Amino acid sequence: MTATAEKPAEAGAIPSMTVTLKILRFDPDGLDGREAxxxxxxxxxxxxxxxxxxxxxxxxIKWEQDGSLAFRRSCAHGVCxxxxxxxxxxxxxxxxxxxxxxxPAKPIMVEPIKGLPVExxxxxxxxxxxxxxxxxxxxxxxxxxxxxxxxxxxxEDRARFDDTTKCILCAACTTSCPVFWTDGQYFxxxxxxxxHRFIFDSRDEGEWDRLEILNDKAGVWKCRTAxxxxxxxxxxxxxxxxxxxxxxxxxxxxx
Ligand code: SF4
Ligand code: FES
Numbered sequence: 001m002t003a004t005a006e007k008p009a010e011a012g013a014i015p016s017m018t019v020t021l022k023i024l025r026f027d028p029d030g031l032d033g034r035e036a037x038x039x040x041x042x043x044x045x046x047x048x049x050x051x052x053x054x055x056x057x058x059x060x061i062k063w064e065q066d067g068s069l070a071f072r073r074s075c076a077h078g079v080c081x082x083x084x085x086x087x088x089x090x091x092x093x094x095x096x097x098x099x100x101x102x103x104p105a106k107p108i109m110v111e112p113i114k115g116l117p118v119e120x121x122x123x124x125x126x127x128x129x130x131x132x133x134x135x136x137x138x139x140x141x142x143x144x145x146x147x148x149x150x151x152x153x154x155x156e157d158r159a160r161f162d163d164t165t166k167c168i169l170c171a172a173c174t175t176s177c178p179v180f181w182t183d184g185q186y187f188x189x190x191x192x193x194x195x196h197r198f199i200f201d202s203r204d205e206g207e208w209d210r211l212e213i214l215n216d217k218a219g220v221w222k223c224r225t226a227x228x229x230x231x232x233x234x235x236x237x238x239x240x241x242x243x244x245x246x247x248x249x250x251x252x253x254x255x
Contacts, residue, residue, distance in 0.1 A: 050100035081170030113175035141206030173229035
């Protein structure tokens with residue numbers, strides 16, 4: 001963020017500032033007048049408040065300067081998981097990143113998340129990410145006759161997988177993982193988080209099916225404990241811890 005001197009504000013008003021964003025652009029069709037598929041950085045300057053989010057600045061650019069700028073967003077409140085992007089070289093949700101929390105001396109660098117094919121500007125193809133999620137069968141698996149009432153669970157049993165229920169499928173973890181960037185096969189941290197949520201659910205009976213999937217060469221043993229995933233998660237999920245619990249279950253047979 002390049003902040004000029006803040007403009008005088010009325011008492012109680014939030015001061016505005018001039019903010020610079022450098023955005024990595026990409027148009028597969030060359031409609032930007034460049035050779036199709038050329039990547040390039042483009043700089044934009046907007047007026048914003050320190051308490052605005054990066055998403056607000058992106059909206060200002062799209063609505064007031066360049067309608068061709070492409071990015072995903074939906075809820076704008078950290079719930080839907082659709083606006084994960086690299087902001088100053090770190091995966092974050094644009095709707096949860098305040099301008100005032102970024103270095104005011106430099107432009108804000110905004111790029112698509114890494115390791116998935118870029119479709120346009122900040123939009124990536126999420127299909128490989130969701131394909132890995134589907135692999136681990138993210139649904140309750142049971143046998144026998146369904147009970148007449150809900151399947152009961154003690155608070156202690158519920159707490160066992162509480163952390164991993166918070167996942168919003170934003171892909172910030174998986175696309176911050178150096179193994180995922182280079183390996184080409186690794187399911188990635190989110191698929192393990194998604195599996196953890198059911199493996200440690202006392203009502204589920206598919207834990208060993210999922211563990212077998214994660215024991216595969218594309219599975220949990222690819223993790224090199226880089227901790228990037230835990231740092232990237234906007235929901236504060238202890239992703240590396242969840243991965244280590246799955247490894248422990250595979251090593252010991254204890255769930
Ligand atoms: S574990 Fe966290 S970073 Fe990964 S997809 Fe879920 S919410 Fe996003
Ligand atoms: S727009 Fe929904 S999480 Fe950011």
